[in-house]
Amino acid sequence: MIETDKLRKTHGTTTVLHDVSLRIPQGRLTAIIGPNGAGKSTALSLISRLMPMTSGQVRIEGQDITTTASDALARVMAILRQDNQSALRLTVRDLVAFGRFPHSKGRLTEEDRLQVDAALNYLHLQPLSERFLDELSGGQRQRAYIAMVLCQNTRYILFDEPLNNLDMAHAVGMMKLLRQAVQDAGKTVVVVLHDINFAASYADHIIAMKAGALYCEGPPEVVVRDEVLSDLYEIPVQVHEIGGRRFCDYF
Structure with a gap:
């Protein structure tokens, strides 16, 4: 609580x-x-x-x-703020992997990589995993940041x-994913x-x-x-x- x-x-x-x-x-x-x-x-x-x-x-x-x-x-505890920006040119996979830092301290283990893949799959981001963030739409970037937070596994x-x-379809999908994370x-x-x-x-x-x-x-x-x-x-x-x-x- x-x-x-x-x-x-x-x-x-x-x-x-x-x-x-x-x-x-x-x-x-x-x-x-x-x-x-x-x-x-x-x-x-x-x-x-x-x-x-x-x-x-x-x-x-x-x-x-x-x-x-x-x-x-x-x-x-993990948090996703409103103002999500990165000055680094990162791929989606690199960004999501940052969520494992509290566990890995920057040295990813096999378990960390499994968690990254699970978060990418959960947000349907595997096809975009090697794309750079600045190549994505605003909605796709938002999903990538949410995957990073979920990957922290708190x-x-x-x-x-x-x-x-997020457009209406992705907003509904996002709320369903959050609901699923609870249930x-x-x-x-x-x-x-x-x-x-x-x-x-x-x-x-x-x-x-x-x-x-x-x-x-x-x-x-x-x-x-x-x-x-x-x-x-x-x-x-x-x-x-x-x-x-x-x-x-x-x-």
């Missing part, structure tokens, strides 16, 4: 995250939603230790992340808007999403944030409701249920 207690982040005199306390369930897919500026990406960066917190605490399986060694943390995987640059491999997946319908369809648990604070959280049937989403986004939202799934209309 990932737990945060009174997590706060300030930039100068501006507070961008206000004492956020969360309990992210283990072995589930949790979606973080909310309008721009809600603090979604900031919370994810603090949880993953990419950004120092101003105050508060983050624990993963009871361990305080501020006192956990970096290599030990990297074997437990129990906790955090994604900050992983559907960026088949027991991973704990946390994903920042802008599309409420994806969150409603694939998440077990939804965290809604607004103005740097926790607005509400719970299963989709608790969060994906007309009155909740209308107030969260400050626009009229109407929720429909079709085949047991909730879908939103925006006016």
Whole structure:
């Protein structure tokens, strides 16, 4: 389980995250939603230790992340940020292999190579494995970075808007893959999403944030409701249920 207690982040005199306390369930897919500026990406960066917190605490399986060694943390938790870029001219296979660094320290073993191949196959990237990243489309590069994160083979995987640059078919395929990682491999997946319908369809648990604070959280049937989403986004939202799934209309 990932737990945060009174997590706060300030930039100068501006507070961008206000004492956020969360309990992210283990072995589930949790979606973080909310309008721009809600603090979604900031919370994810603090949880993953990419950004120092101003105050508060983050624990993963009871361990305080501020006192956990970096290599030990990297074997437990992986994160994919929004701004994925590399100044190096890498092939897809080389990039994915970086995901094994916490285990191999740069010296790939046979087990590492098997993990790389498995990640390439999982994201249907084997035909592109020897292509350079700058030869790929934005969607193909995004899938390559996601394969790198999955190749790290951690129990906790955090994604900050992983559907960026993906068309509808690949976005659906990506959410299905993340759902499969939870169901088949027991991973704990946390994903920042802008599309409420994806969150409603694939998440077990939804965290809604607004103005740097926790607005509400719970299963989709608790969060994906007309009155909740209308107030969260400050626009009229109407929720429909079709085949047991909730879908939103925006006016």
